[in-house]
Amino acid sequence: MNEHEKKDTLVENVFFPDHAPRTESAEFLKTKHDGHKANLPCMISGRTDAVEYHHIFLEWAYSDAVDWITVKKIALGEITELPILDPVTDLPTDKTFSAKDSLIWAICKLAEARGMYWETFDPTKPEMFVDCMANMMVLDEKFHRAQNHGIHMMTFPEWIFQAWPRKAAFIFSPDEEKEGVKP
Numbered sequence: 001m002n003e004h005e006k007k008d009t010l011v012e013n014v015f016f017p018d019h020a021p022r023t024e025s026a027e028f029l030k031t032k033h034d035g036h037k038a039n040l041p042c043m044i045s046g047r048t049d050a051v052e053y054h055h056i057f058l059e060w061a062y063s064d065a066v067d068w069i070t071v072k073k074i075a076l077g078e079i080t081e082l083p084i085l086d087p088v089t090d091l092p093t094d095k096t097f098s099a100k101d102s103l104i105w106a107i108c109k110l111a112e113a114r115g116m117y118w119e120t121f122d123p124t125k126p127e128m129f130v131d132c133m134a135n136m137m138v139l140d141e142k143f144h145r146a147q148n149h150g151i152h153m154m155t156f157p158e159w160i161f162q163a164w165p166r167k168a169a170f171i172f173s174p175d176e177e178k179e180g181v182k183p
Contacts, residue, residue: 028131068123075108
């Protein structure tokens with residue numbers, strides 16, 4: 001086999017909308033309370049202790065930058081066509097594509113499958129989606145924030161591999177090799 005190590009440095013340069021310091025909304029507190037009460041497991045390890053709640057489809061810091069009226073209309077099928085975006089400017093062109101072929105439509109449907117009710121969603125209260133269980137992944141702190149394992153610490157294509165069953169003896173990261181961890 002040609003197993004080899006991949007080491008990258010990722011530099012992000014993006015803007016967040018202006019926002020107040022993060023506080024836990026009533027919806028987020030309820031989500032965590034209900035999750036802990038139900039003893040929900042980490043979606044990777046299955047452990048139920050030391051779990052945290054990760055915003056999967058949208059981080060809280062972007063809440064005020066989303067057009068929630070449009071999102072609700074896409075989710076409810078009221079918007080069926082979306083503009084094709086210019087790849088240089090990211091501005092809408094005069095051409096469209098089916099909303100059902102968009103990632104936002106897929107996210108809305110995944111959220112529905114996880115208990116999101118778009119019919120009752122109030123676009124003036126984004127926390128109804130952002131901080132609800134449908135927008136959360138229950139993760140052990142390792143898979144949430146740890147170097148070489150946490151979703152906040154690596155790109156999604158590398159991170160998601162950890163959810164897949166491994167072949168015997170495959171070591172994912174150098175810390176596992178140093179610790180003699182076997183899958």
